Structure formats: structure tokens, C-alpha cells
Amino acid sequence: MLGVGLLGFVMLNGGYLVTVLGLAAIYGVFCTGLNLFMGYTGQASFGQSAFAAVGGYGTAILCAGHGWDPVAGLVVSMAIAGLLALVVGYPVMRLRGHYLAMATFALGLIVYELSVEWSGLTQGYMGYAGIPPLGFAGHELGTERAQLGALVAIMLFGVWLAERMKSSRFGRALRAIAGSEPAAMALGIPVSRYKLAAFVVAAVYASAAGSLFAHFIGFISPEVFGVPMVVLSFTMLYLGGIGTIWGPVMGAVIASLLPELFRGLKEMQDIAYSVVLILMLIFVPGGLAGLLRRLARKPT
């Protein structure tokens, strides 16, 4: 209800909060995918920004460079990201713990370097401009509010899909892996294969987020998909509640709105934002979703 109220308020009032919520919806998609891999499967990935870059640049090249329809660009970029995740993930998913984290972090750095250096394809630090807004079959969503509506709808679809996956056989296998890999293996779950599948699904979500970002902003450059993206998405995930359906979305919205709440503090803005984040992580360790779950629990 609160989310609907906030969306309605922003839609009615317009202004730059439309941009803020639009970016929150994009990060909501990104974090929902990351949550499948980190929250449900219990694995660490510091390299999802690589797949967002694939989506962003795929969309930019196909739509701005070759005049493709945004939806076609989005789908093809997702397929490329999924394929890349499959190829890279096959050897990498045999790693565990810190080694897996380091390998995925390296993947993020490699793709970042490629986006900087392969300027013939990505235009390097000059960035890719002129990316058209979201649209379908030649009809562009001309206003920011229309784009926000579409982004929220896509995000909700992504959450619905994640919810379906969570309650499926696939989701139960992922949660078993998160609990104990040896135990999951003993139950006959092909651990590496399921980890790889979760990695691919998360990559597809990340790619979609990258594409949506490119359409929403109309410009991308390597900085967009750098380490700050990883840090921000982790913040959102833990703030909202890792391993929950709505946590990533709540985290994305709150982490996007908090800086705006403190914007009036000027140079103290980042400090205030960080203090609030730390306090929330200390006093709401299960994230906002965890807090709401506690509130909803029947009193004894």
C-alpha cells in the first residue's frame, strides 16, 4: 500500500522524483536477479555489473547504432548475457566462497576494462548517446511518467517470476544448496548445475536492468557499470532483506530515496545517508522485509 501510495504521489506530482523512482525500479530488477543467486542460493557474486554492461551496451549498439526496436534489443541483449553467463559460469561455479567472489569480481573488472578499451564498439569513456526511450513497434514512451509506469510493470513482472521460481522445485533446490552444499549433493541435487542456472538467471535479470537503464537515461558510459554499481546493489539487497521476495525492491526504493531526503544537507548528505544505513543494518539486520515480517507476526 505504501509503495502504491508513493508511486501515486510521484506520478501526480512529477518532478525529478520520477527519475529517482525510475532508477529504483531498474535497480529493483537488478537486485531481484542478484537475490536469486545470493539470497536463495547463498552464493556471492561481485560481478553482476558485467551482465548489466552487456545489456546496456547491447541495447545501445542495437537500438542507437542499428535502429532496432527497444524490445528486440532488450531480449537479444538478455540472451547474449545469459549465454555469456553460461560460458563463464561453467568453470567458475565450481568455485566456492571467497574464490567464487574473487572470480566474479574479476569478471566485473574485465568487462569494465573492455567497455573502456574497446572503444570501437563501446565508444569508451566518450559513452554511447542517443539511445531511444522504451517503446514497442515504433511507439516510444515519450514522457518520463510513462516510462516509470513501464519500468514498474517490468519490475513487478520480474518479482512475480522470482516468486514463481522460489516456490518451484528449482527454488527449493537453490535453498537446499544455500543451506549446505554437501547435504544438497547427498540429496541428489546437482549442485554445480543449479548454481550455474541461478547464475544465468541472475545475469539475465542484470542484463535487463542494464538495457532499461540505457533506455531510461538515453546515455551510457563505462562508469555506470563500475564498482559503485556493485556496492549500491549490495546495499539495496541487505537493506531490503536478502533472501526475501520483496526485500530487493524495498531496498532499491529506500536506498534511492534516502539520498534525496538528505539532499538539503549538502556536503553532509553522504554522511547522513551512511549513518542511516549503518543504523538500519545494525537495528534491522534482516532488512526491511524482515522488519515487516516481524511486525506482521501474530503477537504472543
Place this chain on the structure above:
Amino acid sequence: MTGAQWPTEGPNKDQVKEMYMSLKTTLLATAIALAATAQAARAEDSFKIGSALGLTGYAATGDRNWRDGLQLAADALNAKGGILGRKVEIIVEDNRSQPQDAVVAYRKMLSSDQVNAFDSGCVSAGNMAAASFVARAQVPMLLCSILPQKPEEQAWAFSFLPPPTFEIDARYGYLRDRTQIRKVGLLIDPTPYSQLMKGFATRLAPQYGLEIVAEETYKPDDSDVNVQLGRMNAAGAGAVVKLGQGGSTVTVAKNIRQLGLDKMVLMASTDDGGIFKSASEVLGDRFYFIGSAVQFGDAGPSEKAANADKSNGAAKAAIDAFLTPWVAKYGDRDTGQASRAYDSVMLLAKAATAANSVAGPAIKDAIERVGAYNGAGAVYDFSDKQHVGITKNPYFVGQFVNGRPTVSK
């Protein structure tokens, strides 16, 4: 792990009610505060200049100087009654040197603050990301950075950055005329401005009788460039022409010294004076930099002004007008970017006054008609076909002598 941190019993009814009310109150307060932020500063009687700056992140050094130059100009204008009788208000938003944050900052200044013009810092990607919707809103953008890529975006943007070729001309001219060095190595970072310079550096070298014997790349945050310098030395480079800004200049100076390359000189890009001073302390008279007249000499405004073209009284007056309050407020701090920021606001004021309007399209047209404008940092000459304002090379090659930046003779 998390299980141990959770209470084994749920909260009682009163606690739940209290927590719910607290959450509700917090969310209500948040909504009110956000609404207040979105509606903030709608005063009609001021001339608002919005500035998206990298006050944190890689662009912080330069963009903080840009901010202070803007404010200095606003103070000077306000002391004389503002622009068209309106108080000049500089609205600064930190883009954290990131395009995404720049977009939010630009949108906020457009919709909530309803700025009359933008005058933003050197984060090219941030300015480029915002350029399309700023152009659609028909608000002029005065920029420390290079221009955006699309012609329809360039129509609303005005660059106060000297064209990259001027940096190359100044350094190559010095090597040709004042040294025996004919073999040069280029050390290039991947930023848009450096990439533009690289093209000129390669093309212009033969015209100055120079040979590029090595082209090496580095990242602004590299902790050393020993390998690149070693390759340049092996190729016979007598000078390293660095194409890129930031603390990496000091790193290069240190590496040249550590490798014992006693005959190699370093020629740095335009940058902050503090960086030049640090690099000079490492390499001494083998370190050269480029800067505009306003950056040289520290005996006082008049001496700095005297470095400018002496035949141009207007330039000298402009430097004095900027330096006197700058030195009074900030002392020895570098003036390179701040002077151009100051000039940009002054030129904007001149255009708005000429147009007798604060509307974006009128100001844009007026900027294109101002003609040659003598500023503290350079001479600017915008027109409808020329949106890079600096058309005359403002750079001198300098060195630190007795701890002071001095034009190298």
C-alpha cells in the same frame, strides 16, 4: 548465522503497535520531506544557475575550484544588483563524478529549482547523459567539459574548456623552439578529453619536427607506470608528453625519478596547481606544465595579470577583477578552472542583460551574439556555429622556480 541474532519470541501486542506507529510516522515524515525537497526554492525573484559538479569522486579537485569560481562571480554580480535586478543564486548538486547521479541532479535542478541556466563541472559523461533532456527543456548549458555528441544537444551547450589541440600546440611548440628533444613518448589516459588530445598529438607531431616513438596508456588510478616509462625510454623518448589529469602526474614524476631516467623530462596536461607543485618537487627543472596566464606568478594579482598579453588591457583588467577577490578569499589556491567558471557566469550575465530576458532560448541566442569576451582565464568567442568558446590558445609552458609557477622562458 542470522538465526542467532533474532529474538526467539515475537514482540507483544503493544510493541507491535508502537513499532507500526513509529514506522508509519517515519514514512509520513519521509513523504513530507521529499515533497518539500521537490517543491523547494521556487522563488521567482532570483536568477538561478544550476551546477552539477563532481564534488566527490575523481573530478573533485577541479570541480570544487569550478564551484568556488561560480560563487565568486555570483557574489560580484550580486554586489552590483545581480542580473536584470535579480539576485544570482548558484544551486550546486554533487554528481559524485557519476553519470547516474548527474542525471538525477540535473532533473532536480530543472523541475524543482527551475534554473535559468546550467553551469556545470568537468564530468563529461554526466553532462553528456543530461544533455538530451536539458536541450529539450531549452535551458542553456555552460560547461567545464567537452561538448555533448549530438548536434541537437550541442546547440544548447557552450564549452569553456580550451580545445585539446591547444595543449598539444603549446607543448610541442616549446619542445621544438626551446629544446633539442625530438623524440617524444605519449602517455595517455582513457578519458574523452585525453582521447581527443591523442588524435591531435599524433597528427601534429610531424609539423613540429617531432617523432612519436612510443604511445603508452595508463589509468588515472594506476599506482605506478614504470613499465610504460621503461618502454618509452627504450624507444629513445626524451620527453614524456602526458595526456591526462590528476594525481597520476605526481606518480609519473616519481617513477621517472625512481627509474633513474636522468635526462627524461615530463610535460603535464593542464591541471590543478597543487599537483604541479608536488610533481615539481620530485622532478625539479625536468617538470613542465601548461597553464593560462592567471595561473602564473604568486606575488599578487598585478604580477599575474602582467603575464597576460600586455597589449590587451581588457584581459589584464579581467584577470585583476577575478584575482583580487579570489586571492583575498582563497589565497594561493589554483586559479585555472576557477577563473573559467568565473568567466562563464560573467558571460552569462552579459548575455542575459543583452537579451533583457531570463528565458533559456533568449539567453542561448544572446551568448552566440556576445562576440569576443575577455575573461580572466581566456578570451571567449561564441557564435551560432562556434560553441567551443576559447579560440585563441591561452596556454603558456611553465615550471616551478623557487616554489613559484613561472612562465618558462
